[in-house]
Amino acid sequence: MRAVRLSVATAVATVAALTAVTGCTEKSDAKGGSGAIGVTATDDGCKVSKTEFPSGHVELAVENKGSRVTEVEILFPDDRIVSERENIGPGTRHTLTAEVKSGAYRIACIPGMKGKGHRQDVTATGGKAVKRDPRLDAAVAAYRQYAQEQADETLPKVKTFTDAVRAGDLEGAKKAYAPSRIGWERTEPVAESFGTIDPKVDVREDGLEEGQDPKTDWTGWHRLEKALWQDKKIGSREKELATLLDKDLKDWQRRVGKAEITPTSMANGAKELLDEVATGKVTGEEERYSHTDLVDFKANVEGAEKAYDLLEPVAAENDAALTKDLDKQFAALDKLLDTYRKDKNSYVFTSYDKVGKADQKELSDAVNALAEPLSKLAAAVVK
Template identity: 85%
Template structure:
């Protein structure tokens, strides 16, 4: 579940909880921003952009959060599909976002509290439809990643049906057993699913992330019924039908998603942000405590994107690639400590993971997230 669906209080609490676990504050990465970067200044009441018109190709946003709340910056198509985004930008910090854009109309949004539509500025990208000259290996990476996201969606639907069939049958134990496996493919490719804008709120929102007037549907509504309420009624069976329908929509649309090398790289970083603000804190799976299953799937999705981009990233920045190899390996090894069994996706219930172990996991996530934030810039050098 994307952080943008959190309430203001929960978003701040998630970052505060992460700080308490890690013993450190959020780092800024804007020092790497180039002199040609477009400056985006976000505060609680506005979103200021230094240029309203710029040429197609690779664009870099140098973001500064002057507000009092955690914010998010997005580049959006006019229909609200996400081109690229940077979440969890703390008050008083600066971050950069590198993206690839074609000519056309777009919006840049700053979302204080990471909820709702935020404050928006219309911008225009000029020039031809394809002014970016890519290394052919990047085109191959995009094609392979598109196949990967489609395969994950295709493989998810049967697992979801096992889960929803158990709900429809009123089988509490079978539904609990099928819940976490049904989410793996989604968690591996979540940034692509979120890029559509409308699917994530239907299937992966938590109660504290609901917009005003929004009906609570999806996995987490059913998670609450199974673990907290310990009941499956008529409403839950209807929600199982709805989950099947909404995820079928995802499966049919995912192959048409807008994917670029930079969106792959930024998506990998977003997956680590998901881990930091949801899984490490125990916020995501608060009833089932299956957070480590989601954690592992997020890391796998990030690692897949990196491995596909690695041939170009290692050529452009060998030191960065070496560091990413090291930190992915370290995090994978650490997660394996919590496997229950040598194979499969059975992990220790997160409510049994102590504060010291949570800190160790969080430190490993932070150690990977910092170099991963530089991957997008590395692939476009």
């Protein structure tokens, strides 16, 4: 998740793990086509090969020449995210495919994946809309409806959780915590695109920006998670934070219908959800107090699979071998995750602190097998 930034040391270690776990940092992935925009990320800059380019499908060929893990984003002038690629390790390359209309944008490189990073103003010219297969327009409409449904269904579950916090019901709040997060985790890239909501509701303590005070600036689910499982108490501050969580998530619910969604942002978002699994859920960092990581893990995979299912008819025509592989790897990961369910119809999973190292590696391997072909979905959609 965009709000959960890692410390520099942890980020470097995570990217090293990603090389083995998810294939996210392969050097072979980023020279791009002849019309690609080169982006060179360093610790103190973000150099782009061209600041003006035709609107439509844009390909960024990103190379990280810095010493820290970085993130590259295409942004609207108001900081909403058009598309992004996280966890780009030092000395590695990536290709990011996105769809842009004519207008002003910024390309940002964020070393250490904290703060606003270094930015270059760019312009997409021409005013030509992308010619889409009508099936892709239908996929976007269906995914927008899905994202709204997830937000609408989340709010009552969150209220069950926050009501328990406000009532001082420690065990009731613990029981309601993980279910309240499922819809958010399924559609997190949409929430992240707004820029301001995710840091309020889903940041971990080590993801706070420099200068922020955990006592006053840390809000959202994970702050309450710590109170419930580690501190084992609910005080006046926690009750205030519960009400603030309700407010911030209502804002998310209102804004989902206005999110900028394209076929490429759906494909990139699916890959982003798998990266979320690799950097937070498989490692056990995400739900470090409650150990409900497998609930988030399953929700991330479901969200990625929903986006893929909607794009698959077009992607299959453009790259049948890719979709055959994706079908196989999604099925394998779903089957493996289901072995940790209490029963097939429940969303109750084994506590992650009970999952041994060998089993964690098996989960990592399954994520790896899916993440590599999923990174190619955006390019397949726009062929």
